[in-house]
Amino acid sequence: MAHPLHKKLLAEALGTFGIVFAGTSAIVLNDLSGAVFHMGVALIFGLAVFAMIFALGDISGAHFNPAVTIGLYLARRISGKTIVPYILSQITGALMASIFLHLLFPAHETLGSTIPTGSLAQSWMLESMLTTGLVYVILTVTRSGSKNRITAAMAIGGVVALAALFAGPISGASMNPARSLGPAVVSGNIEVLWLYFTAPILGAAIAVLICACSKESGCCSRKYTGDNL
Numbered sequence: 001m002a003h004p005l006h007k008k009l010l011a012e013a014l015g016t017f018g019i020v021f022a023g024t025s026a027i028v029l030n031d032l033s034g035a036v037f038h039m040g041v042a043l044i045f046g047l048a049v050f051a052m053i054f055a056l057g058d059i060s061g062a063h064f065n066p067a068v069t070i071g072l073y074l075a076r077r078i079s080g081k082t083i084v085p086y087i088l089s090q091i092t093g094a095l096m097a098s099i100f101l102h103l104l105f106p107a108h109e110t111l112g113s114t115i116p117t118g119s120l121a122q123s124w125m126l127e128s129m130l131t132t133g134l135v136y137v138i139l140t141v142t143r144s145g146s147k148n149r150i151t152a153a154m155a156i157g158g159v160v161a162l163a164a165l166f167a168g169p170i171s172g173a174s175m176n177p178a179r180s181l182g183p184a185v186v187s188g189n190i191e192v193l194w195l196y197f198t199a200p201i202l203g204a205a206i207a208v209l210i211c212a213c214s215k216e217s218g219c220c221s222r223k224y225t226g227d228n229l
Helices: 005-033 037-060 066-074 080-104 120-141 145-171 177-187 195-214
Strands: none
Touching: 005 037, 005 080, 005 177, 037 145, 066 080, 066 120, 066 177, 066 195, 080 177, 120 145, 120 195, 177 195
């Protein structure tokens, strides 16, 4: 069933809100109490992605990530007219999540911002590689449409959790410009925000290239014929 654009945009905003609020809340609570632990933060991000895809995937396609939206466009899975409104909705959801978190914990300095602990080059390469893996999995598991939404949600949420487990302490394992933008803008930690824009977008483009070379003909080059996620 095709949904009107305003419902898709609302779903993108709500889904991004849910992911950013759940994940960054876990980071903030761990900073304040130490009760969540790193593994808990990673699992919460993965579970939030799973839940939002399962709940909203049949409405908007469950991008919740500007890099994913751009990747799906490059793979000719979505129309070009979708890009800007989807990204604006995702950014709105992320900002609202961080504003709400700031109201709950006004003294927290970062609100779960993604801040590299090593060199910028190290984090940039990690974010590029992680996003390549994430978008490649998305392109693979969404080939058969919404009939396999549970499987897709599990796979994508699992990739997010896995990436956060091993790369979270280094780069934050964002893989999502909206996820990084929300807490960075609200907390004022915008110095390295460029890294979390450029690296995921490049990673998404590389994933499309790998998919086009490794999957069946037309997998990532077929002409857009409507929402097929």
